[in-house]
Structures are given as structure tokens and as C-alpha cells.
Amino acid sequence: MSTSDSVATATVPSRQELVERARSLRPLLTAYAEQADRDRVLAPEVVDAITEAGLFKLLVPKRLGGYETDVLTMLDVLTELSKGCVSASWVTGVLSFAAWQIGMFTDQAQRDVFEENPDARVCWSLSAAVEVKPGEGGTIVSGRWPNASGSAQADWALLGLPLAFGPRGPEFSMALIPMSETTIDDTWDIAGVRGSASNTIVAQEVFVPEHRWLALAAATEEGAILSPHTGETLYRTAWSVGGYALLGSQLGVASAMLELVLERSEGKMIPAAGIMDQSEWATFQMEAAEAATKIDAAIMLTRRDAEQVDAVSRRGERMSQLDRARIRNNQAWASNQLKEAAEILMVEAGVTAFFGESPLQRMWRDLSVAHAHTGFRLKPNQEKYGRALTGKEVGPMPMG
Numbered sequence: 001m002s003t004s005d006s007v008a009t010a011t012v013p014s015r016q017e018l019v020e021r022a023r024s025l026r027p028l029l030t031a032y033a034e035q036a037d038r039d040r041v042l043a044p045e046v047v048d049a050i051t052e053a054g055l056f057k058l059l060v061p062k063r064l065g066g067y068e069t070d071v072l073t074m075l076d077v078l079t080e081l082s083k084g085c086v087s088a089s090w091v092t093g094v095l096s097f098a099a100w101q102i103g104m105f106t107d108q109a110q111r112d113v114f115e116e117n118p119d120a121r122v123c124w125s126l127s128a129a130v131e132v133k134p135g136e137g138g139t140i141v142s143g144r145w146p147n148a149s150g151s152a153q154a155d156w157a158l159l160g161l162p163l164a165f166g167p168r169g170p171e172f173s174m175a176l177i178p179m180s181e182t183t184i185d186d187t188w189d190i191a192g193v194r195g196s197a198s199n200t201i202v203a204q205e206v207f208v209p210e211h212r213w214l215a216l217a218a219a220t221e222e223g224a225i226l227s228p229h230t231g232e233t234l235y236r237t238a239w240s241v242g243g244y245a246l247l248g249s250q251l252g253v254a255s256a257m258l259e260l261v262l263e264r265s266e267g268k269m270i271p272a273a274g275i276m277d278q279s280e281w282a283t284f285q286m287e288a289a290e291a292a293t294k295i296d297a298a299i300m301l302t303r304r305d306a307e308q309v310d311a312v313s314r315r316g317e318r319m320s321q322l323d324r325a326r327i328r329n330n331q332a333w334a335s336n337q338l339k340e341a342a343e344i345l346m347v348e349a350g351v352t353a354f355f356g357e358s359p360l361q362r363m364w365r366d367l368s369v370a371h372a373h374t375g376f377r378l379k380p381n382q383e384k385y386g387r388a389l390t391g392k393e394v395g396p397m398p399m400g
Helices: 003-010 014-022 026-039 044-052 071-084 086-102 105-114 242-266 280-313 320-351 359-371 377-387
Strands: 122-125 129-135 136-146 156-161 173-178 182-187 199-209 213-214
Touching: 003 071, 014 026, 014 071, 014 242, 026 071, 026 359, 044 086, 044 136, 044 156, 071 086, 071 280, 086 105, 086 156, 086 359, 105 122, 105 173, 105 242, 122 129, 122 136, 129 156, 136 156, 156 320, 173 199, 242 280, 242 320, 242 359, 280 320, 320 359
Parallel strands: 122 156
Antiparallel strands: 129 136, 136 199, 156 173, 173 213, 182 199
């Protein structure tokens, strides 16, 4: 470890402190959540508060001024943030995942992003309609990348491209491009997670130097990472970190929904059922218990798996195909449990929960859209896990 690494290590807050910072932001995030939903972008006050708390640099390398914390810490921080605002948590998770990916790039690319600004923010998008052609010392890129969460706050973008011109030949890659060389097309008009401003990034004839490319195949092959900082085990861990970056926003909002429904049940009359106090009603109590159990199970399973991912990473090992498939399956299963819990809670809260002024309907919409992410489709992940359990070849596991 270098001297600069030692200095940086001494300044990294503990998991408890980082989680407490996130928890302390809940009142602010709650106050601005409706505005984020209405404006389809996070308020500057929210972005500034998260930045000042240091929560955008959770997975930025320590040698470049970041915290280089572990996956479990990121998960716990995102869970707390989403109790106040799902969009704020989602954006923080996406930007954290992108920072983690930057840790696999060349040293020069990492310094391009973080050396002068450890709080630099990087968004990303894999899906694209693009055109690439070789240029001297790099590649010239044009294209459109939709659903780029956090693009409104980003300084840089990691953009997926189906072709790269390099020693390995054509393959799917990620290109690192300054946001100042792109434009944003306002396309994110959706039912939930509206404040993430997941709009479309547009690039026209942008030159990307060779050192700002990362082939995804190389990023998943042992020993093939471009970064020379081989002792930074965080950036050698399984790509399932991406699932945790998106799952934390669901864990927290489901917990917040349960809190709110329980709070409102005290003294609430249900005339059609002849109930004077919903909290005293056995039917409500059993449904609340069912929802709470689903949320607890999702939290416990997700945190247990994140701890395993961190442990394997710290040992400098790579996860087995079976463990990778299991973790992806468990992430999807947890998301499904949270969605089911939310449905139970909305029914128990009654029709007023669906009124426009009710925060519950916004939470429900946010959770529903977050759950709809392709990575949380349960059946495809169950199939891969089942194949792994029976000793069959699993095949590609994007973000696995």
C-alpha cells in the first residue's frame, strides 16, 4: 500500500457513520420527494446534501479521494436513502455502480474522472443504437443511450457499445465519455422513479481515446482487468454489485410503506367491516404480519448475500458459477417479495392510499417501476440458478 493509500484509508468513515449520514437525510429527502416526482428530476438541494454527505463516492477508489467501501455498506446506505426518496436512492446506487466500474479501467481513465474531483459523478447506460468507427488512437462514437439514470447530475457517462476496435477484436464494451461532449434528450416520462431523470444520452461523432475503453469480457475474466491497482479487491468482485445498487432503493421504500400503514391504522375506522380501529382488527394484523415477514426475509437474505460477496472479494477470489447464479436469483426473489408486500400494504391502506396526494401511491409506483427492471425478472434467474444447481452450464450472466 502506498503512502497516499494509507492517508486515504485513515479518512474513510465507518459503515455505521455512512449509514447514519444517509439516515439523517431522510427528512430532507421526504420533503422533496413529491417535487422530484413532479419535476422528473432531483432537486439541487437533494443532490447537494448527498454530495456533502459523501454518499456519491462510496465506491470511488481511496487513492483518488473516495471511500472504496464494501457492497454491504452501499446496500445499507441506499436502503436508508430510499426511506425518504426512491429516486434519490436509485440515482445514488447507479452512480455508485458506475464508480465501481471505473475502478476496472486504466489508471489514466480513473485519474481523468476522479483525480481533480473525488465527487465526480458517472452515469451509465448499456442499451444503445450506435455507430462506431476507428480513429487515430481511439474510436469515434455516435449513438443514443436511453434510460441513463443520474444523467442530469453526471459529469461523465459510461456507455455500452457493441463494437470496439482493439487487440481483442470486436466485442461489447463500455466507453467513458465526458457529459460535456453529449446532449440529453428528455424521454423519461414514466409511472415511477420519475426523479431519476433517466433520460436518453446522445453523442455525435465523439472521439474516445483507447484508455477510456473497457471490454466487458475482459472485466469478467480473472487477471484481465486493465487497472494496475491489483490490490484493490473491491473492483474484482462479482458484477452482482449492480443488482445491489438497484435493490437497496426497494428495500427501504417497502420498509417505509410498512411504517406508514401501521401508523395510519391506529384509530382508523373501517365502516364497511364494522371496524372502529383498524389496528385492532385481526385481519389487518395478519396481513401486516405477512407484509412485514416478506420485507424482513428480503432484507436478511440480501444482506447475507452481500456479506458473502464482500468476503469473497476481500480474499481476492472469484465467485463460483453456482454462487453467482444463486445471488442473482436471490436478488430477483427479494425484489418480488418486496413488490408483493407493497401490494398487501396498499390494499390494507384502502382506496385513499391511491389518491394523488398520498405518499403511499408514489412509493408504490416507485417500487413497482424499480421492480420492473429486467435484472429482477424471477423466472429467468430461477432457470439459471436451477441449471447451476444441477451442474449444467449456466451461460452468460450480465451483471452477474
